[in-house]
Amino acid sequence: MSVKEVYLHNGTWELLRKDGFMQSQTKLTAFDYHRLLDMVVLGFSNGVFGLYQMPDFVCIHLLSISGEKITIAVFNETGNWLTFGCAKLGQLLVWEWQSESYILKQQGHYFDVNCLAFSPYSQLLATGADDNKVKVEFSRCFGSYVHAWDLFRYRKFRTFTTPSSRQFVSLAADQSGEVICAGTLDSFEIFVCSMKIGCLLDVLSGHEGPVHGLMFSPSNAVLASSSWDKTVHLWDAFEGKGAVETFSHTHDVLTVVYRPDRRQFACSTLDGQIHSWDPIDGLLMYTIEGCRDIAGGGLMTYRRSAANSTAGKCFTTLCSSADGSYILAGGSSKYICMYDIADQVLLRRFQITHNLSLDGVLDFLNSKKMTGAGPLDLIDDDDTDTEEGVDKQVQGKLGYDLPGFMPNRGRPIVRTKYLRIAPTGRSFSVATTEGVLVYSVDESFILDPTNLDIDVTPEAVDEALNEDQPNRALILSLRLNEDSLIKKCIFAVNPLDIPAIASSVPYRYLQRLIEALAYLLESCPHLEFILRWCQELCKAHGNSIQQNSRNLLPYLKSLHKAITRIHQDLADTCSSNEYLLRYLCSASNKK
Known part of the structure; x- marks a missing residue:
């Protein structure tokens, strides 16, 4: 001391x-x-x-x-x-x-985030919440209005309403953004509006329960709607001929989502199952039993352990990956489940929070706090009218603002309200009780070799580079699928040899090479060199990329996102330099 x-x-x-x-x-x-x-x-x-x-x-x-x-x-x-x-x-x-x-x-948002969406190239994320605030594009609120916002001018340019007061609970827009559809809670109708002229085009009737899920097909004008009447309807929204086809289920349908190639759509039901349908032939492709996967975390009102109770456990939001290989599902649980489409198996569960102040996080509750009259935690023994910083009236609404949830003294219940996968496929965002969570792919090394042989080793890659064989070295690094080796081989190529080497890359390794180039564009300073690689790769394999665009879509979007960001940065710099050069030229002329 x-x-x-x-x-x-x-x-x-x-x-x-x-x-x-x-x-x-x-x-x-x-x-x-x-x-x-x-x-x-x-x-x-x-x-x-x-x-x-x-x-x-x-x-x-x-x-x-x-x-x-x-x-x-x-x-x-x-x-x-x-x-x-x-x-x-x-x-x-x-x-x-x-x-x-x-x-x-x-x-941030004052209340729970209810919905979110990515921009087409994952550069923007829009969120909407219970505090009547939205980021930025569309607003979906519990009222009889739908608002459209201009992203550039930050102003509302359209307000859609119905002839009589209705309560909207779902919203969807077609691929062109010219048609808006909104589902209702009270009248069980779907209202179709025009974005361009701002008027009501049609009213689709046919459901017998609240329409809680809407989604347009990615490639045509077919609208899928899910309802609590245990059905999914397909509509031709532009022709106005009513329901094209009806798919019946045994329980209430909570949400519906299309696969990006529109060949299948998936929907979740109240019993915790996920059903996938072929909309063309009307066939049930598969069913995933997810009630056990999503189970976990008991509410304080439960009289049984969370492991033995699956009541109320269901998926309320779904999202399919860009290539359709997996599907994410979340709902009234602390878990988000990832399922493989081909084998219908659970790949991974993500726990969205470990916050013990939320209800539904603990798997095992203290049985000493359960009495014949109910849990001790539900007894209001506080003498004060307000708690520190939180009004009782506001706090009391947080615990049961969705149907089916019991009041628990305003203790927020953990759940996933909405989730979306980024178009690039490298991240997904989740709207939860605690706010917006963003999960991204770990950029660290994960060994995932392809066509591995006894002679495919890092030493063989170095040997090929030393012997001035960049083509062979690049193929070996792609077979090893190790980021550091792929980067090393790309930069070892002479700029004059890029066209020849790019054309010699087999199609099976094209996906991995595009992914590596997209990552290098975001992290390395050699922009012209990497852009030259991208240009020659598109020239040499343009037909193959177009024919297999569905499988390459996530990686092409990652590449487009990186190029767009670079273009925006350079555009700002070039614009300022252009004005500076104009000023210098005018100043020299005056002299």
Whole structure:
């Protein structure tokens, strides 16, 4: 212990002066001190913050940034930026006090996220929640309106409504974005609207229960709708001839999703099963028994263990991969299940949270807390009217805002509300009780060799490179399927030899090579070299890529995403340079 620490430890403290904040009926909720600047920042329960110079306690700034209490206020290392956080609103603010300007201002959703969607090339993610906020494209809310938003101008340019008040619960748009369909909860109808002229085109009737799932076929105008009346209907939305075909089930149908090649569609039912149908021949292709896979995590109201109870466990959201090889399913559980389409087997389960403050996370509950009158946790023995930062009225709505869930004193129930796989196939996003989760492919090395032989080794790759045989080395690295070796062989090729080597790559390795080039475009600085590879590969294998576009679709979208991002970055730089050159030319002419 140093002399200074001994002095502070053994010394005494005296109150020299007391200064008031002059904030009536508020509490101090956040504080931070910067030693070098000798300044303090204070946050209050009414959303006001103050910046003071010590030791004279001179107020430099006193501003309001929110209507709720500030839960955190900190300086950065240099002291020129202030960071504030508001937990109740999910608000984050970075402010530069010297220039009095915002550096960053972000706010998450206040309530549960209900839906999300990727842009066509995975560059944007739109989310919608119970707080009536949406990011950015379409809004789906429990009302009789559908709103369309312009992504470039950030304004609402269309509002669709019905002749009489209806409650919308599902929404779908065709591939061109010109036709919007919305399913209702009360009248069991589907309303078809035109995006271009903003009017109601048709009303599709035929369901006898709430229409909770809608999706257009990826390649034609057929609309699939799922309903609680235990049926899936296929409609010709443009012709308006009524239901084309009806697929009956033994339980309520919760959602429906098409495979990208439109040859199959899958739907989930209330008994925890996933059914896949051939829409052309009307045949049931397979059925996945998923009630045991999604089971896990018991509610506090359960009188049996989670392992022995599958009541209420079902899939409420589905999404098929771009190549149709697997399907993701989530619902009223802490798990997301990934199934292989060909073999109908469970590949993996993802647990979306380990937060024990949510109901439905624990597999084994404490039996001591279960009494004849019910769980002890449900007894309201709190004398106060409000809890810290959370109103009782608001808190009471969080536990049972979906049909079938029992009230549990406002304790949020863990579940997956919506999930979507990115078009590139390398990530998927999930709307859960805790917010939006994004899962992506691990970029670290995973040994997945193809056509492995005794002579296919890393040493053989190095030997081929030393013997100036880049073509053979590239094929060996693709057979080993090791990222570092593939990258090494790509960069070992002379730029003049790229056309010849690209044309000699067999089709079976084309998928892996496109995936490697897409990754290199996002991570390496040699843009012209990699773009030359992409160009020659498309020239040499254009017909094969077009004929097998379904299998290569995720990797082609990854490549397109990387090229689009580079184009946007270069476009901004080139535009600024162009204006600078114009200015220099005009300045030289004046001289």
